Amino acid sequence: MAKSCSKAPTGRTALLVKYIFTSDRLSIQVHPNDAQAVDKGLLRGKEEIWxxxxxxxxxxxxxxxxxxxxxxxxxxxxxxxSLEQWIDWKAVKPGDYFFIPAGTVHAIVAGITLAEIQQNSDITYRLYDYGRPRELHLEDGVAVSHLVPYDRAPGKTPLGSETRLIGDGEAPFSLDLFQWNEDQSVKVPDGKALWFTPLSGACSVNGLSREKGDCLLLEGDCAFTLTAGPISALLAVSR
Incomplete structure (x- = not known):
């Protein structure tokens, strides 16, 4: 089974940060885009990055x-x-990252720990569940699935690197990996919200202690002072 730990408030926020720990393979599934979700009376679709x-x-x-x-x-x-045989099973290692656009058929197997940054939506169409007695959503799922190979190369983040994982022109959010070895001041873009997710090390953000496994949501035109050394963290900003 998998444990999914949501680390940001739900409801009004545009994004959700999760830590996923799998001890069994998860279902083969797909998510709709914003327009398809709105057609179903929902607020938004779901794109995510692992x-x-x-x-x-x-x-x-x-x-x-x-x-x-x-x-x-x-x-x-x-x-x-037989859908299992059509899925492109990609070998992974720590530091890899993958953007999963809406419509991408996908699955996570056992033995993986990942951070998932996603649009704040619970809509999932389950396509195949390895014989487990859970509801499938084949009609809706097939209708939104991109029935083609995934054409993006996996991203790599070597230890100690700083990398833009996804830009806000490619997704409903931007995501950057940062490394800090000393105190820093970071500005939240005007009118935006920023999700600060430490991956290693510990720090203090405006006097609040944060470490691996935490997430901090900062909103509005403001800056935060980060006292750290060293720390690696993901910074996500909604569009």
């Missing part, structure tokens, strides 16, 4: 398909269990 924190040797993520499919073929594969 940053691999730790994993067992040989761990994989399923992202996209190995070859294009047509909807009828895809639906049959989801029903008879």
């Amino acid at each position: 940053h691999i924190l730790d994993c067992e040797p040989g761990a994989t993520l399923g992202i996209g398909l190995t070859a294009p499919m047509i909807p009828d073929q895809f639906g049959v594969a989801a029903q008879d269990g």
Whole structure:
């Protein structure tokens, strides 16, 4: 099974930060985009990015398909269990990251610890669940799925690096990995919200202690003073 620990308040916030720890494989699933979600009477769709924190040797993520499919073929594969054979299972290691646009068929296997930054939406269409007795959402899921291979190369974040994982022109949010070895002052963009998620080390943000496993949401046109040394953290800003 998986434990998912949400580390930011739900409801009004545009993003959600989760830590996911898998001891069993999760379902093969897909999420709709904003327009498709609104058509269903929901606030927004769901795009997400995964940053691999730790994993067992040989761990994989399923992202996209190995070859294009047509909807009828895809639906049959989801029903008879052969969908597993069409999923592109990608080997992963700590420091890898993957952007999962809406419509991307995906799955997480056992033995992975990752940080997930996502649009704040619970909408998930479960396509295949390895025979477990849970509801599937094949009609809705097939309708929003991109039935093609995933065409983005995995991102890499070597230890001690600073990297832009995704820009706000590519997703509903931007995400950066930062390293600090000394005190810093960081400004939150005017009218935006910033999610500060430490991955290693410990620090104090405006006098509040933060460490690996925490997340801090800062809103408005403001700055925060970070007392650290050293610390690695993800900074997400909603569009």
